Amino acid sequence: MRAEIRPGGPIRGTLAAPPSKSMAHRALLCAALAGGTSRVDNLAHSQDIDATLAAAAAFGAQVELGAGWAHVTGPAVLACPAAPVDCCESGSTLRFLIPLAALSGRAVTFTGRGRLMQRPQSVYRELFARRGLRFEQDGGTLTVAGPLAAGEYELAGDVSSQFVSGLLFALPLLDGDSTLRLRPPVESRSYIEMTRAAQALFGVESRWLDAATLLVPGRQRYLPRDITVEGDWSQAAFPAVLGALAGDVTVTGLAADTLQGDAVIGRILDRCGAQRGAEGFRFAKSPLHGVEIDLADCPDLGPVLMAMGLLCRGRTVIRNAGRLRLKESDRIAAMEQELRKLGGCIRSEGGTVWIEGGPLHPPAVPLSGHNDHRVVMSLTVLAAAARLPVCIEGAEAVDKSWPDFFAAVRQLGVEVELYA
Incomplete structure (x- = not known):
């Protein structure tokens, strides 16, 4: 055009x-992780948001859409997608979902468009390698498999907050407590705080031990909530x-x-x-x-x-x-x-x-x-x-x-x- x-x-x-695209991604993902139905209001259906909605459905969530709203019913247990999950060009969708896909030992494959699969994933690649988990990139696809385990995670704080947020979404669902240590400088801290705020609305908590260390308690559950996305x-x-x-x-x-x-x-x-x-x-x-x-x-x-x-x-x-x-x-x-x-x-x-x-x-x-x-x-x-x-x-x-x-x-x- x-x-x-x-x-x-x-x-x-x-x-x-x-509506805030950043907060909508987070609210929809929390809703998909909750065992029950949540309503997300003030929702705009851009390509990025539609990618997250489609990915949530691939992991077993039921999604009902209306004019400016979505009802999202999360599954009791995340499903293993039957086909590759297309994240379109949404970096948030891909990076938020990778740790969630690694909660089990089953392989999950992601695809993307444009430059998405060329954008750096080295933070996850190194984390997965240190834990002996599968992380394979082959041209336009990325395949991961867990199981992710509770424990201590260390990653650079100046690459992208999306990697931190991805781990924040997944770690509370594990059986034990985890620690996220961010090597300074910690940039885009506001995006990390947005993730924590969205999780808190759905009943999941984490806390800062110091300026660069997050404690993420395990054995938590996301609870269904109704939320209105801010501008x-x-x-x-x-x-x-x-x-x-x-x-x-x-x-x-x-x-x-x-x-x-x-x-x-x-x-x-x-x-x-x-x-x-x-x-x-x-x-x-x-x-x-x-x-x-x-x-x-x-x-x-x-x-x-x-x-x-x-x-x-x-x-x-x-x-x-x-x-x-x-x-x-x-x-x-x-x-x-x-x-x-x-x-x-x-x-x-x-x-x-x-x-x-x-x-x-x-x-x-x-x-x-x-x-x-x-x-x-x-x-x-x-x-x-x-x-x-x-x-x-x-x-x-x-x-x-x-x-x-x-x-x-x-x-x-x-x-x-x-x-x-």
Whole structure:
């Protein structure tokens, strides 16, 4: 699909944040592990969430879907999937399920699409090897088998919190207590806390013994619960940045007391000189200046902040962004390539990115979405804010997390046409 963004009228309006994809993954998985029926409300059916729902069904959960809700009935004992479990392009789905698949000695095979099976799994591979468990990758498939045992687990704290969360989901179901030791620095701690908070809602507890050690009691059971998924701060960043650069935009449905690390977008915009409204999460057009930004706990904000940096006065420096190279695309390389087509001054070295604000021009060739939803949405925000006519190829990538993204920004005055 091709998206054509054209200079239009004023950017203004109010937009409801879509449901948090991160919390929805966690709530649905906890519901699938509970012995009984749970209702999950405020649910959006993106490709990633649908992958988790299908995987839950493969492990024996019964899933009933409605408009914005799901009833999930967990089995008494997790089933062994009869066929390979397709995680599509969802890293959360795959990494959350691997330890659960290893609870028994039966082999479970996972498949994926896009770059999913190329994304690093070395943390699990090393853990499984140390315990003599099966972990085999063969092209586009990954096969694991347990049985996983209670005990002490040590893993790097600066790779991906998804590995920590995956173990947190599985370890409480074992017969003994376990300890998770994270080698500092511990990054994306907010995502670990989101997992623990979701588990607590379903009756499963863990506790920090110190800043890098989690005690996970065994012999626990997930209990059925009804839960409403909060709004997504990761997605709210796109209309918020658009408002701060070019208009007057309010985003509703966001929890002020959230554990989502991407809620830091409000403070980042404040530091850049954004004009914040008194009511809700509102930003209006104002001259922004570059700042230094640490992405250690909010990597998903990287692409939109790179785009924003081109319209800020002075230099924006983004640090601890190395994990962006291991997402649906190499997001640093992808954004460098596309922003330079607009005349943007951007360079990187490892996990550090430097962006210089300055004049931009319409691109001579279409921009590429790099099969990455956050790249597509970031380029859309930049084109609308800079009032540049831009064509983005591969715009269907937004279906991964926010299928209604283009309809949403149209509500704010962005002129966009979509072509198959």
